[in-house]
Structure formats: structure tokens, C-alpha cells
Amino acid sequence: MKLNRRTMLKLSAASVGLGTFGLPVLAQQIDELVIAYNVTLPSWDPTVGPSAVNPTIQGIYQSVFDQFILQQPDLKPAPGLLTEWGWNEDYTQVWMTVREGVKWHDGSDFTAEDVAWNLARVANPETGSPIQFVWGTLANHRVEGNKVIADVVQFDPTIFKWMYFLTGYVLPKAYYEKVGAEGFEAAPIGTGPYMVEKFERNAFVRLKANEAYWGGAPEFKTVTIKFVTDAAARVAEVESGNSHVTLEVPYEEYDRLKATLTGVAAPISDIGMIFLNDIEVMTDPNVRKAAAHAIDKQTIIDRLLSGYGVKIDTLETPEYDAYDPSITVEYSPEKSVELLAASGYSVDNPVKFKIQTTKGFKPKDYEMVQAIVGLWRKVGIEAEIEVYEIAKHYELRAADQLAPAAFYNWGNSVGDPTTSTGFAMFGPSPHSVWDGQELIDMIGPLWGEKDEAKRIEGWKAVSRYIADEALVIPLLQYVQPILSAKGVVVTPHASGALLPHLMKRG
Amino acid sequence: MQLFRAVLLRLATTAVTLLGVAIIVFVVIRVVPGNPIAMMLPPGATDADVARLTAQYGFDKSIPHQFLIWAGGVLRGDFGLSITARQPVLDLVLGRLPATLELSVMALVMACLLGGVAALTGTRAREGAGEAAIDVANGMALSIPDFLWGLILVLLFGVLWPLFHISGRVTPSLELPFVTNFYLFESVLRLRFDLWADIVSHMFLPALALAIPLAAIIGQLLKQSLKETMHLDYVTLARTKGYGENHVILREALRNAILPTLTLVGVQFTFLIGGTVIIERLFSYEGLGNMAIDAVINRDLPLIQGIVILFAVIFTAVNLCVDLLYAVLNPRLRHG
Numbered sequence: 001m002k003l004n005r006r007t008m009l010k011l012s013a014a015s016v017g018l019g020t021f022g023l024p025v026l027a028q029q030i031d032e033l034v035i036a037y038n039v040t041l042p043s044w045d046p047t048v049g050p051s052a053v054n055p056t057i058q059g060i061y062q063s064v065f066d067q068f069i070l071q072q073p074d075l076k077p078a079p080g081l082l083t084e085w086g087w088n089e090d091y092t093q094v095w096m097t098v099r100e101g102v103k104w105h106d107g108s109d110f111t112a113e114d115v116a117w118n119l120a121r122v123a124n125p126e127t128g129s130p131i132q133f134v135w136g137t138l139a140n141h142r143v144e145g146n147k148v149i150a151d152v153v154q155f156d157p158t159i160f161k162w163m164y165f166l167t168g169y170v171l172p173k174a175y176y177e178k179v180g181a182e183g184f185e186a187a188p189i190g191t192g193p194y195m196v197e198k199f200e201r202n203a204f205v206r207l208k209a210n211e212a213y214w215g216g217a218p219e220f221k222t223v224t225i226k227f228v229t230d231a232a233a234r235v236a237e238v239e240s241g242n243s244h245v246t247l248e249v250p251y252e253e254y255d256r257l258k259a260t261l262t263g264v265a266a267p268i269s270d271i272g273m274i275f276l277n278d279i280e281v282m283t284d285p286n287v288r289k290a291a292a293h294a295i296d297k298q299t300i301i302d303r304l305l306s307g308y309g310v311k312i313d314t315l316e317t318p319e320y321d322a323y324d325p326s327i328t329v330e331y332s333p334e335k336s337v338e339l340l341a342a343s344g345y346s347v348d349n350p351v352k353f354k355i356q357t358t359k360g361f362k363p364k365d366y367e368m369v370q371a372i373v374g375l376w377r378k379v380g381i382e383a384e385i386e387v388y389e390i391a392k393h394y395e396l397r398a399a400d401q402l403a404p405a406a407f408y409n410w411g412n413s414v415g416d417p418t419t420s421t422g423f424a425m426f427g428p429s430p431h432s433v434w435d436g437q438e439l440i441d442m443i444g445p446l447w448g449e450k451d452e453a454k455r456i457e458g459w460k461a462v463s464r465y466i467a468d469e470a471l472v473i474p475l476l477q478y479v480q481p482i483l484s485a486k487g488v489v490v491t492p493h494a495s496g497a498l499l500p501h502l503m504k505r506g
Numbered sequence: 507m508q509l510f511r512a513v514l515l516r517l518a519t520t521a522v523t524l525l526g527v528a529i530i531v532f533v534v535i536r537v538v539p540g541n542p543i544a545m546m547l548p549p550g551a552t553d554a555d556v557a558r559l560t561a562q563y564g565f566d567k568s569i570p571h572q573f574l575i576w577a578g579g580v581l582r583g584d585f586g587l588s589i590t591a592r593q594p595v596l597d598l599v600l601g602r603l604p605a606t607l608e609l610s611v612m613a614l615v616m617a618c619l620l621g622g623v624a625a626l627t628g629t630r631a632r633e634g635a636g637e638a639a640i641d642v643a644n645g646m647a648l649s650i651p652d653f654l655w656g657l658i659l660v661l662l663f664g665v666l667w668p669l670f671h672i673s674g675r676v677t678p679s680l681e682l683p684f685v686t687n688f689y690l691f692e693s694v695l696r697l698r699f700d701l702w703a704d705i706v707s708h709m710f711l712p713a714l715a716l717a718i719p720l721a722a723i724i725g726q727l728l729k730q731s732l733k734e735t736m737h738l739d740y741v742t743l744a745r746t747k748g749y750g751e752n753h754v755i756l757r758e759a760l761r762n763a764i765l766p767t768l769t770l771v772g773v774q775f776t777f778l779i780g781g782t783v784i785i786e787r788l789f790s791y792e793g794l795g796n797m798a799i800d801a802v803i804n805r806d807l808p809l810i811q812g813i814v815i816l817f818a819v820i821f822t823a824v825n826l827c828v829d830l831l832y833a834v835l836n837p838r839l840r841h842g
Binding site (some may be wrong): 032036041043045048049050051089128130132133149177181182185198200201202203204206222224227228229230232234236237240241242261379388389390391394395396397417430431 | 539540541542544545551552553554555556558559562563588590591592593601602630657661662664668671672673674675677679682787788789790792795796797799800803805839
């Protein structure tokens with residue numbers, strides 16, 4: 001192009017014109033932290049409705065509200081709004097000591113009354129808490145000084161773990177009663193590290209630092225969380241500098257961008273697994289065991305997930321309380337062939353069943369199942385893949401109508417064996433599809449076991465039995481990729497929650 | 507009188523259409539797999555919890571019974587509560603409608619401008635290299651779907667040459683003095699051109715992605731109509747009167763040639779609104795389409811119903827308007 005005075009003037013005018021349209025600011029000096037989040041926030045009440053049990057939005061809730069008990073990035077509990085807690089000697093009561101000097105975002109005092117009210121509220125079936133079956137195990141909540149006492153209706157060894165799990169949030173009693181559910185949705189307040197400044201549904205939430213936060217004021221004073229649900233758009237957001245932090249991007253993009261941005265990829269509490277339903281050929285232990293031994297999990301992780309995953313052989317990950325590294329299921333196609341032969345199957349006469357999977361719900365879910373089916377074919381298993389939506393999976397699982405094999409991901413951010421192996425494998429649970437009586441008899445007593453060491457050992461024994469009998473096929477622990485602009489240090493949380501108050505300049 | 511009767515008839519058929527849409531949507535989203543209660547159950551929920559939640563959301567009743575309850579509410583202006591947002595569906599849907607309408611109108615305007623310029627240029631340069639170039643460009647624009655155009659535009663003008671915003675509707679840090687959700691129009695009315703520029707910067711790429719395929723259709727059809735019109739006697743007469751080619755095209759041929767394009771634009775506008783679903787998702791634009799995808803993922807049945815009914819109302823209203831406009835512009839229809 002020939003550059004002359006007129007051309008230069010035209011280019012200058014065009015640049016000025018485009019400038020008036022508000023060019024995106026690149027992340028040189030970050031005053032306002034912008035996060036491209038992978039899901040939207042449908043509701044602000046973290047204790048009722050479907051949003052309350054949606055693990056992907058807990059990070060936003062935890063920015064505004066505190067849970068009863070703080071959960072550290074390694075999933076371990078720590079003093080939060082409750083500084084101490086426990087049972088009385090005969091386990092007929094629970095007691096909780098409430099932190100003093102904490103303020104709600106409107107400046108009013110947080111008290112033990114708030115804690116008691118919250119526990120009673122979610123225990124009431126009429127409130128609509130999806131976790132009422134847990135909170136309902138406590139009753140007659142009362143305040144004694146800065147202590148809250150409640151009677152144990154039914155002993156649940158995990159009750160305090162639920163206090164840093166789904167729906168375990170503390171809402172402001174006086175404010176909520178004053179403004180009602182609708183008013184709370186419009187202007188939510190909590191005791192958390194950030195206050196809600198502006199919320200546009202399906203678009204963004206703008207947060208302002210709570211300078212009086214009991215855990216110390218957050219480093220970034222203003223945080224905007226943009227809801228960018230498309231993975232390609234999130235990549236573009238951080239690559240263009242429109243956002244400083246994002247998560248859940250394709251691993252290939254993560255590898256490409258971590259050279260120019262800052263990347264952190266740490267294991268989270270979500271796992272990938274294959275449910276085995278005790279129907280059709282899955283009642284044959286040889287078929288189940290052959291299917292389990294034929295899967296080369298590490299190669300699948302390396303080839304399909306670029307190495308971002310941790311191979312697991314039980315439903316417990318290394319961060320979980322009942323993890324037992326001595327329980328392993330070896331990759332041995334030879335053993336699979338032997339087992340299948342014992343039941344009359346071979347490559348020429350394969351055993352046939354259906355495997356269901358989602359496609360695109362989790363990273364490479366369909367591709368992983370394709371690879372598994374390929375490995376199975378080599379040993380004499382012919383599996384037909386059926387793709388379904390995650391909503392259908394939930395429905396089929398609740399009705400115990402899953403196919404003989406079904407890929408799924410299980411989240412367990414408190415790391416207790418009841419909320420992983422327990423709910424997934426206990427026959428009477430609506431979320432389990434394995435109904436074997438022997439396993440039911442093993443798990444049954446553990447629900448109410450008061451000796452913690454004995455309880456954990458019991459769950460390890462359950463895991464060993466499940467692995468030996470191949471009642472489920474655990475595959476991998478997911479790794480969450482997080483990208484951030486240079487100058488933003490992100491502390492990953494093993495629960496998968498992306499927490500802005502754990503982000504620092506650096 | 508004939509026109510008035512035709513309008514009444516269209517309104518009556520519109521009501522029947524909407525009722526049919528409502529029934530089909532209501533039944534289909536309850537029959538397809540994906541129970542919203544199963545989705546919200548946490549691990550460990552008991553059968554009693556399932557029954558309690560099912561009753562709480564009214565899914566324990568038969569589908570006809572549920573429909574009657576819902577239809578009764580709709581007649582009173584109550585579309586029910588969103589399961590996920592726990593807000594009235596009507597408020598949610600009407601709150602997002604302006605964003606989608608503004609995006610669609612902007613896309614339509616861009617499509618008409620681009621398509622119009624392409625058609626006029628092609629007609630002016632007909633039978634030559636200029637027309638061939640326009641045809642090639644049209645072919646390219648048509649063969650690439652709008653979401654792919656969106657990705658291309660994000661890459662070009664969001665990442666490689668970051669001129670425009672690639673997500674959202676407005677910069678979150680801006681204070682908005684608006685009382686309606688028609689941000690674009692209200693910013694003009696309030697003479698807040700700083701906000702207007704920010705809003706346009708956010709809307710430009712999604713609107714362009716929606717506009718490009720439609721512009722190609724408009725350009726192709728209008729050019730064809732213009733070329734046919736250019737052979738008619740009255741156009742020849744205009745030429746013999748000594749009018750120049752531009753005058754003949756713009757002042758003589760265009761008025762008649764535009765009628766079929768107008769009908770097409772009306773029909774395509776409804777498709778364009780449908781196209782916002784994917785484009786809004788890609789650009790994280792806070793419109794109805796984005797909300798619709800979330801509603802489907804979360805099996806938020808009341809919200810899905812509300813959005814679909816609103817889309818149906820828009821579709822029928824646009825078609826009605828196009829028919830009326832066509833009748834007004836076409837003397838043969840106006841006078842019977």
C-alpha cells in the first residue's frame with residue numbers, strides 16, 4: 001500500500017474512531033481482576049434449589065458467603081465461622097463455637113443466632129433444601145452464649161463435613177427475614193471475602209472486597225466474574241487480555257497458552273468412572289474383571305488428556321480420607337483374555353453389552369470411551385456406545401436403568417468415603433446401580449460408625465472388595481487447568497472452586 | 507375492509523398457532539429424557555426426598571393436569587417460577603428480550619446494508635468481473651454458518667487485532683442510568699454516546715456474525731430481482747428519457763425489485779432471532795438465546811416454556827407485520 005498524507009490521515013481517523021468504541025484493556029496494571037468463568041450463576045441462595053447442589057458454582061458462593069467451617073485448598077477443614085465443633089460424649093448432641101467479631105456485609109454483627117437459624121432452616125423440609133436429609137439429622141437448635149447446641153436425631157459421622165460442602169453456607173438471619181427470598185436474590189449479603197456490587201444474570205457479577213473480612217482483606221479490591229460458557233470464547237478472553245483468569249479450557253489450548261500466560265494444572269476432587277450395573281452380562285464377575293483389567297488408564301490419560309489426569313483404581317483419590325494406595329487394579333490384557341475364556345468368550349466370540357457416555361460434558365469423555373471400547377475389542381469384549389445427555393444419565397441412574405456400563409464423573413469435594421464410594425455404590429441409594437447384597441451388608445454399618453478410625457478402615461475394606469470384584473471401574477482423577485495473566489498468582493483449590501480471594505499479585 | 511378482515515383472520519390463526527406451540531412444547535419437554543428432579547438430587551437423597559421435590563415442583567401430577575395449571579397461570583400473566591433462578595419466568599424472559607431484540611435489529615440493519623450494497627454494486631457491474639466478485643463473496647458468506655463466522659470474528663477482531671469486545675453486552679464497571687433494558691436505544695435517547703459506543707462495541711461482532719449469511723441472501727435475491735426488473739419496459743423508458751444508470755437502478759427499478767426481498771427479510775428475521783441462541787452463547791451475550799441454552803441444560807421446564815412461547819409470539823408477530831407491510835406496498839393486494 002502506498003502511504004501518503006491522505007492515507008495516513010485516514011488511518012489515524014480510523015484508529016481514533018475505533019478507540020471510541022472502547023478497546024479492551026490489556027492486563028498491564030491490574031486494578032480490577034476479571035475472571036472468565038465457565039458457568040453462569042442462576043441463583044444467589046446457596047442453600048436451596050438446584051444451584052445449591054451444583055458443584056461448579058460453589059466458588060462464586062464461597063466468594064460472598066462463608067461456610068460454617070472453612071475448607072482449605074487441600075480439602076482439609078479449618079476454623080471458619082465455627083472455630084470449634086464436636087459431639088458430646090454419648091453422641092446425642094453436637095456443639096459448635098461461633099467466631100466473634102465477624103460482620104455481615106451490611107455492617108451488622110454475625111452471631112450464634114445466625115448459625116442456629118441457618119441449621120434449623122435447611123433442616124425444615126418446607127424450605128426446599130436438597131440436602132435436608134442430612135441437616136434433618138439435627139434438631140432443637142439452640143444458642144448458649146457463643147455456642148450453638150443441637151440434638152442428634154440420627155447420628156451421621158459426616159455432619160460436620162457437610163458444613164463445608166454443598167448447602168453448608170451461613171446466610172444472615174435478620175436480613176433474610178427482613179427482605180425475604182426475593183429481596184435476598186436481588187441484593188445478597190454474606191460474611192465472605194467479597195461483597196456483591198452488581199449482578200447481571202447470564203452476564204457477570206462484580207464483587208467488591210470486604211475490607212473487614214475476618215480472614216483478612218482480599219488482595220484484589222474489585223473482581224468481575226464474567227460468565228463465558230463457551231470454552232473457545234474463554235480462551236479468546238485470556239488470550240486477548242479481556243480477562244485475567246480463566247479455567248476449564250481444552251488441555252491443548254492450556255499447553256499452548258501456558259508459555260505466554262501463567263498456567264496451573266492441579267488435580268481436583270472430580271473423578272471419571274464407569275458405573276457397572278448388575279444386569280445382563282455384568283452379573284458375571286469374569287466379564288467385569290476382564291473389562292477392568294483391559295483398560296490402560298495411564299495411556300488414555302497421556303494420549304487423550306495430554307497427561308492431565310491421575311490414574312485411580314478406587315473411587316477414592318489421594319486427597320480423600322479413605323484413600324488406600326495398596327489397592328490397585330493392574331492393566332493386563334492377558335488376564336482379561338483368560339477371564340473371558342473362563343466364561344466362554346474370546347475375540348471371535350466376544351461378550352456384548354452397551355456402554356453409555358456423555359459427549360463433551362467432561363474433557364474427552366466420548367473419546368475416552370471410544371479408546372476403552374477399542375481396548376476391550378482386543379480382548380474379546382464388543383461394546384456398543386450410546387451417547388446420551390447428562391440429564392438422561394441422572395434420570396436413568398435414579399431409576400436404576402443405566403446400561404450395563406455407563407461413563408460418569410463423580411465429585412466429592414469433602415473427600416469423605418460416604419460421599420464417594422458410599423453414595424455411588426450403596427444399593428438402596430438412588431444414585432447407585434449396583435445392588436449386590438454383600439456390598440450392602442458391608443457398607444450398612446459404616447453409615448453410623450462412631451469410631452472414626454474404624455469407620456475409615458471399614459471404607460478401605462469396602463474399596464478393596466469393590467476393586468477385587470470389579471463392581472465399578474474407576475478411571476482417573478481430573479486435573480483442572482487454570483490460566484492467568486502474568487502478575488496474577490492463582491492458588492488452586494482441590495474442590496475445583498476458583499476462589500478470587502486466593503489470588504494474589506506476583 | 508378486506509385488509510381489516512385479513513388482519514382479524516391472521517390474529518385468530520396466530521392464537522391457534524400459539525396454543526399449538528404451547529401444547530407441543532409442554533408435552534415434548536416432559537416426555538424427552540432428563541427429569542429436572544433427578545438432576546437436582548444430591549448423592550444420598552432418599553426416595554422420600556425424590557417424592558418431596560417432585561411434589562414441590564408439581565411434577566407428580568399428570569401432564570394434562572400440569573398443562574391446565576400452567577395454561578391457567580399464563581392467562582393470568584403468570585408463567586410460573588424458574589426452577590434454577592427461583593424468579594418469575596415472565597420477569598426473566600422480558601428482562602432478556604430487549605437484549606436479543608437489539609442484537610437482532612442491529613444484525614438485520616447490518617445485513618440489509620451489506621446485502622443492499624452488494625446487490626446494487628452487482629447490478630451496476632452486471633455481466634462483468636464486479637458481479638462475479640460479488641457472487642463469489644456471497645457464496646462464501648452463505649456457505650459458512652453464523653457460529654463459524656462468530657469464531658472467525660473473535661479470532662480476528664478479539665484476539666489478533668483486539669478492536670471489539672468479545673463477551674457480554676456492556677463493560678461491567680460502567681454505571682448504567684437506564685430504566686429499561688433497551689440499552690442501545692436508551693443510550694441514544696439519553697444522549698449518552700459514551701455508553702452507546704461501549705454497547706455497540708460489544709454488539710458489533712455478534713451482530714456481524716448473524717448478519718453476514720443473511721446479507722448474502724439479501725444481496726443475491728435483490729440483485730436477481732433488480733436484474734429482472736432492469737429488462738422491463740418502464741425501465742427502458744426511463745433510460746430513453748436520458749436518466750443515468752444509477753438513477754434508473756435506485757429510483758426506478760429498486761422500488762419494484764425490493765418487494766420479494768422484503769418478504770424474505772421478514773421470514774429471515776425470524777430465523778435470525780433463532781440464530782441468536784448460538785451466537786449469544788459464543789459471545790456470552792446476556793440475551794434470551796443464552797438463557798434458553800442454560801434452561802435446556804438445567805431442564806428448567808417453566809423457563810423453557812416461557813422462552814419458546816415468547817419466540818413463537820415474536821415469530822408470528824414478525825410474519826404478521828411483513829404480511830401487512832407487503833399488503834401496503836403492493837397495490838394489487840391493497841385494493842383487492
